[in-house]
Amino acid sequence: MRLLLPTAFVLASCAAPSGDSAVDSALSDAAWLELDLTNRSLHPVTAPDARGLTETSLRRTRILFRCIPAGTTNGHPAVLPGGGEPEDSVPLVNAAPAYLAVFELTRGQWARLQGQAEPNDPALPVTGLAPAEVAEVTAAFRLPRFRLALPDAGLWARGCDAGSAGLFTWGDSTDPAVSTTYAVLCTASNPPSGPAPVGGLLPNAFGLFDMHGNVWEAVRSGTGYAARGGAWDAAPLQARTANQVPVDGEVQHPSLGVRLALMP
16 A cells, blocks of 8 residues: 655644643654553654554554644535535634544454453454443543543544545545545445454544444543444435534444544
8 A cells, every 4th residue: 555644734733731841842743642551651653654554553552643723613515416415514613732642442442441351253342332431441541641532523523534625534425436545435336344454444534444444433422422433234314524424322223333532
């Protein structure tokens, strides 16, 4: 897979001062951070190349994060292709820089977060989660300078559109020849039977994989929770950046997964 990671975005600091000047110097301007789940250490890393992104540990014992700059997501068309009804046209705001995971959380990483044995197919995205359960597990995972958490809708949408003005991170096309290079979605020519291992297709301009399709991703929305991004059994328009579906935080959803965030 040929991978060109973005360098054009100027990123403000993603981290709040800790009082430790050496730590602040190392982390405050980092575009990429890596969390080691085995010892709960967090450290900056250089932009990974295609080979580095295939390392199995990034789907089992480590989580790679990308700094997402503050900004506002683009609006969406007044009329969707095919005449569908658009969602609320108010753009979402990511008020401050924060980190978003490069991959959807995997079965292996979820087990590691809870101190459990590694399951079968550890590189598949974990599903069947209740958002409130994820919030509880991540809140208990203590880090010195960041909170491991569900992203809010503004951070997720900013990470997903990555500067795109279209319905999707790749533009407006619903042509399977285009969409299936970025997303595991249900199309007439490509009806998948379930989610795929994370990170198998092309990333968006921020270097994030599977922002559309594969599994729905839980986010915080106001005082509740929602699902965004579509899933392997969703039609392309269901997976558009602006689409959001409210979900009950206490209910386990079979096609719902999560992409974790690091909040200052």
